[in-house]
Structures are given as structure tokens and as C-alpha cells.
Amino acid sequence: MASQEGSSGSPPTDSLRVIPTRSGVRVHLPARGDLDGVLAQLEARLAPEDALRGRAVTVDVAGRSLDVARLREIETLILDRLGASLLQVVEGRAPAGPRPRTDGAGPARSVRRQGRRPVEEPAGRGASPSNGALPLDMTPTLLVRRTVRSGQRVRFNGHVVVLGDVNPGAEIVASGDIIVMGTLRGVAHAGATGAPDAQVAALRLQPGQLRVGSVIGRAPDGGPQRPSVPEVARVRDGVLVVERFLAPGGE
């Protein structure tokens, strides 16, 4: 759980910093000091303004090693008490600025790494595939075994798989991929913490709006019904592309 990146960035500071970003805020925890106190301070600062409601929050824990219970505490504070819709915890200073939004390959990769590694660590422990085996994706995955109805919202730091439909007015937000084993008619936001290689797949992909990373796609007004075959939406050259789902070969 130790930071692998802490030394590569700018030196951690001793004060709590909250930096606004395009989609929310980035919180830098001080590298030293009692975490309970820091979290209380953070809540006191952000709660009155209700500034995080529905926003994306990145917490940089500045090289502290946190156990799962601590991560849960942060999650409860940011998501439940402060009402943010997405949380990403990073364990060190990112080399680049916060949240690069360009479509270039370089920064994009780093964003994805940031988004996934911290949550991977607790879950992946002891379950890592042996070297040279299949390149397995150990990102936590949430299984929703029901239809997600209007007004219901699922948000998860990881992949989301829905065994049912996602109806109009429902919303799925995931930092990873979204897979719907049914008809997707609501809003799906994959790669919501910035992963540009995230994808949305559905047996019938008929969403009103799709978001992958920072790219937003909308169904054409009064356009033709989409075919009833499994499809997948990805970002290619900064544009959302929907194509027939084919099992990836040769990997």
C-alpha cells in the first residue's frame, strides 16, 4: 500500500489544499498529521458550501499508506456526507497537472493509471495473476442484478455490469467500463474519472446520452432506431464511436 509515485512528484506540503478542477475539486491531504483531524478539517471546509454535490473529487493522499478502512472513511465522507458523485483516490502527486483532458496518448495513459491503481490495490492483493498469465483486469466490478429504473443512480469506482435494463431517466457512472446485459436507454458515463479508454457496451445500446471520459455523445434527434445487436461505444480520436460488439481477438 506504500506509494510508488510519491517521490516523483513535487514535494508534499503540510497543509490541506483544495484545488478546483473542471469537473470538481482535487484535494491534497497534508503528508503528515493525524488523518482524523485532516478529514474533519476537510469536512468543515467543504460541507457548508455544499460545493461537492454531484461533482468529481480526486483525493491525493500524498504518500500516506492507507488501509481499506481508512479508504472507506474517505469514501463515506466525500460521497455520502458531502454528496460528490465520484471519488478517485491517488497515492502520490501526479507528475502532470491535475486531470489532463487532452486526447494525446501520453497524459491519457497517466490518467487511467491514476484512476485505477488505488482501488486496485486493496482488492487485488493476494489475487494477482501470476507473471506471464492472462493480462487480467483486477479493477473492482459492481454487479447490478436488476433493472435500473428512472431516478435511480448507480455510481461506482470501478467497472459496472448491469444484468437487466437501464431505463430512461436512470444513470450509471463508473470510473471504468459499463456493460449492460439488456437495453441501455438511460445515461451512462464510463471512465468518469478521466479514463479515455473506457467503454460502454450493451446488448441493445439505445442511450439518450453517452459519456466516456470527458467526451459526451448524444443520440441524433429523431434518428433511426439502433439495431438490436450488441454494440460498444468508445472514444476514438476524441470522438465517440459506436460499433458492433465483436469479441476482441488475438489478445
Next chain:
Amino acid sequence: MAEAAASTQPESSQVIVVTSGKGGVGKTTTSANIGAALASLGKSVVLIDADIGLRNLDVVMGLENRIVYHLVDVVEGYCRLSQALIKDKRFDNLCLLPAAQTKDKTAVTPEQMRQLCKDLKREFDFVLVDSPAGIEQGFKNAVAGADRAIIVATPEVSSVRDADRIIGLLEAESMPAPKLVVNRIRPAMVRRGDMMDISDILDILAIDLLGVVPDDESIVVSTNRGEPAALSSASRAGQAYRNIARRLTGEQVPFMNLEDGAGLFGRLRRLFGTAH
């Protein structure tokens, strides 16, 4: 079997809430008509108007000027339950518990509604609760004492969306899956592709269909007169409500063919593809 007979409360006795989320889709008309149709089948029925502050069910039932006490009087202990129940003009086995017109939804709590439904369930085969529109306090009160729900939706995207929201909220109440009544369908429009058809709606809502009520001018007339259409043998909508009532009693009733009403002229129009 012997057990059911020995019980003071009929085995089939149940509290059903009629709800929709969206306003104006026909919850009150549906409640009144299902109530009247159940009563005509010999069941004892009480209708509860849970739309406190926007009292309507009494008007549709034609019982407006018989109201002395109302639901809020009962829960506040101002009168006895039996004093507030209004007996229908047509059926001795049909009663109405009217809403208060001068109060609002906060005058009643879900706990009080639960107790009220429990009390009424002892006396009647069917307790039908007419829910107000919306998903706030009034809705929560209406569903509090219900064993099951009937969702009313019209073939419109907005109505279906709201129905879906309601189904999601009812799932959270751990109620059995609700049944759907599609109201005000116009077969001619469906045929032309100008209106959602039943399968489109069922595809999204994924619940069982309890009945389909055609759009029918006789409903407007009967509603204004305070005579439920279910009691008129000429009304097609009335026929649909009678079928729904029979299905609620456990009978298997085939869905009626809505195309019949289109007649020769309708079929000719379809042949020539004229729209207006």
C-alpha cells in the same frame, strides 16, 4: 381451506394503492371504476381518497354532497371511522373515505395510514387507495398501508418515465411487483405508429399487465355526472374496467380486442392510409 373459512378476515382481503407518479393519467377515474366494478361483482370495497387537499374521488363517484367527516378527522380522532365512511348510492357494499379539502398532505403520517388500512382491511374485501400525483409525502402516505400496487400509465413517454420511477420506489418498499393499467390508448393512433403501443411500454416497465383501457369519450361524460363508466354496459372503457376487476378477483379474463371499435370506417381509413 378450513383455516380461511374460520378467519374473520376474508383470505382475499387486500389493500391496493392506485398510483402513477404523473398527474392527469386517470388514477382517480381508475380507482372509482375498479371500485364500482368490484362492488358489482359482489365484493365489499372501500375507496380511500388519499389526495388530501385536492379532493376528487367523491366527485367522480357522485358522492360530494354527502361528505360530513373525512380522512383527517378519522386519524385525528375527531370522529369514528364508521362515521366518515360514505355509502355509495348504487351499491351497499361500496364505501368511500373522502379526503380533507382544507388540509394538506402533512396532516397525515404514513404510520396513521398504515393503521387506517389495517382497520379497513378487517371490514372489506378490497381497500383501494387513490394516490395523489408526485413522489412526496402524499405518495408515501398512500403506499404506506398497501399490500400491492396498480400503476396507471398513459401511452406517453413522460407517463411511462414517471411510472418507471414509481416502480423503482415501490421496489424499495419491498412490495410485490406492481401491476400495470395502460389508460387512454387509441388503437388507431397506435396503428399509425403515432402512439406507443403496449409492447413498447411493457418493454420498459417490465411488469405484468392488468388491463388496457381505451380512450373513450364516455369517461368524460360519466366522470362529470358522477356515474362510473364501469356500470354502463355500452362503454368500452367501462368494459375494460370490469375486466380489470375480474382479474383482481383472480379470474382469467382475455384482453379485449380494441380493434373492434374502429369499425368499417376505421378499417377503410387504414386501407387508404389517411391520417388527419
